[in-house]
Amino acid sequence: MYDIYYIGAQNSEKIDFCQWPYMVTGGDVFDGSYDEIEDDDHIQGFEKKITSKKLNIEIAKTGLITLPQAIDNLESVTEKDIIATTAGKLYVGNSYMKCWIRGTAKDRWIADLDRISNELEVITDYPYWITxxxxxxxxxxxxxxxxxxxxxxxxxxxxxxxxxxxxxxxxxxxxxxxxxxxxxxxxxxxxxxxxxxxxxxxxxxxxxxxxxxxxxxxxxxxxxxxxxxxxxxxxxxxxxxxxxxxxxxxxxxxxxxxxxxxxxxxxxxxxxxxxxxxxxxxxxxx
Structure with a gap:
C-alpha cells in the first residue's frame, strides 16, 4: 500500500488517505510531464507550469465516525487552505508536493448511506515532489x-x-x-x-x-x-x-x-x- 496523506497548512491537520474512513483507489499523482520551452521551432529547455492532479478515494463510515463527519472533516481541512491561499502538502511516502485540494466530485451518494466515492482535484503552482x-x-x-x-x-x-x-x-x-x-x-x-x-x-x-x-x-x-x-x-x-x-x-x-x-x-x-x-x-x- 502507498502511504498517501495531506497535511493542512493552517493547523497541520492530517488527512490519511490510506486509513479509513478514507482510502485511496486511484488517480494520477504518480504521472508527470514537462512543458517544452520553444524558440524558432527548437526546444530550448523544459519547465513546469500550474498543474492539476486527480486523487480518487472512498469515504466510509468507520467505528464512531459517521459518513457525514468524515466528509465534513476532509472538506474543512482543505477549505481552510483554500480560503487562506496557503498551500498544504500532499505526501506520497517521504515526498511531498505543495498544493491545494480545490475540488471534489462525489458519486454513489444516493444509493449508499455508509460509503461514497470521491474524486479530489489537486492543484499546484509548484509541481515538484520534494524530499x-x-x-x-x-x-x-x-x-x-x-x-x-x-x-x-x-x-x-x-x-x-x-x-x-x-x-x-x-x-x-x-x-x-x-x-x-x-x-x-x-x-x-x-x-x-x-x-x-x-x-x-x-x-x-x-x-x-x-x-x-x-x-x-x-x-x-x-x-x-x-x-x-x-x-x-x-x-x-x-x-x-x-x-x-x-x-x-x-x-x-x-x-x-x-x-x-x-x-x-x-x-x-x-x-x-x-x-x-x-x-x-x-x-x-x-
Whole structure:
C-alpha cells in the first residue's frame, strides 16, 4: 500500500488517505510531464507550469465516525487552505508536493448511506515532489561535537578530514544539485561556511539566543529570503547582509561535499531534493 496523506497548512491537520474512513483507489499523482520551452521551432529547455492532479478515494463510515463527519472533516481541512491561499502538502511516502485540494466530485451518494466515492482535484503552482534531508553541524567544543569523534565517515572521505571536527561533509542523495535552508545559530560574527569550495557568508552579528535563516529552498528567486530571528521571536531582514561576491543561493551539489567553517558556531542544513514525480516507494502494512 502507498502511504498517501495531506497535511493542512493552517493547523497541520492530517488527512490519511490510506486509513479509513478514507482510502485511496486511484488517480494520477504518480504521472508527470514537462512543458517544452520553444524558440524558432527548437526546444530550448523544459519547465513546469500550474498543474492539476486527480486523487480518487472512498469515504466510509468507520467505528464512531459517521459518513457525514468524515466528509465534513476532509472538506474543512482543505477549505481552510483554500480560503487562506496557503498551500498544504500532499505526501506520497517521504515526498511531498505543495498544493491545494480545490475540488471534489462525489458519486454513489444516493444509493449508499455508509460509503461514497470521491474524486479530489489537486492543484499546484509548484509541481515538484520534494524530499527533505537534514544535516546538523555542531559548534566546536559542544557535547554533540565531542561525540563526532566516534562518527563513522564514508570510505571515500580522507582520514585527515574525519579527524578535524570543523571540517565535515554533506551527502546529497539527489541526482542533481538541491535547494536548501540553512539555519545558523548565535553567538557568532560574520558566519562563513564553505560547501564544495563555495562560500556562503553573512556579514552580521548573531547574539546568544538568535539565529539566521537562509531560505533557498525554492527555485523561484522572489520566494527566497534571509532573516534573523531574535531571542524575543521578532524577525529582521538580512537580505542586504549577504556576501554579494559569492552567491548565497548556490545549490548544494549532488553527492559528497566537504563542509568547512571556523567551528565557532553551529548550523543546520535542510536539503530540498526535487523530482517531477514522487519517489516510487511502498509503505508496508501489518
Amino acid at each position: 527533505e534531508e537534514e544535516f546538523r553541524f555542531h559548534k566546536q567544543g559542544s557535547e554533540s561535537s565531542e561525540a563526532l569523534e566516534w562518527l563513522e565517515f564514508p570510505y571515500d572521505v580522507p582520514y585527515e578530514v574525519s579527524k578535524v571536527r570543523n571540517l565535515q561533509y554533506i551527502n546529497n542523495n539527489n541526482y542533481t544539485a538541491s535547494g536548501f535552508k540553512m539555519i545558523i545559530y548565535g553567538p557568532c560574527i560574520n558566519p562563513l561556511i564553505r560547501i564544495a569550495g563555495h562560500v556562503y557568508e553573512l556579514r552580521t552579528t548573531l547574539y546568544d539566543g538568535e539565529y539566521a535563516v537562509i531560505d533557498s529552498s525554492t527555485r523561484y528567486a522572489k520566494d527566497r529570503k534571509i532573516i534573523k530571528v531574535k531571542a524575543d521571536g521578532t524577525e529582521e531582514n538580512l537580505f542586504n547582509s549577504k556576501n554579494n561576491e559569492s552567491s548565497i543561493w548556490e545549490k548544494i551539489p549532488a553527492g559528497l561535499s566537504i563542509v568547512s567553517w571556523n567551528g565557532a558556531f553551529g548550523f543546520d542544513i535542510i536539503l530540498f531534493n526535487e523530482r517531477g514525480t514522487p519517489r516510487w516507494t511502498l509503505h508496508s502494512q501489518t
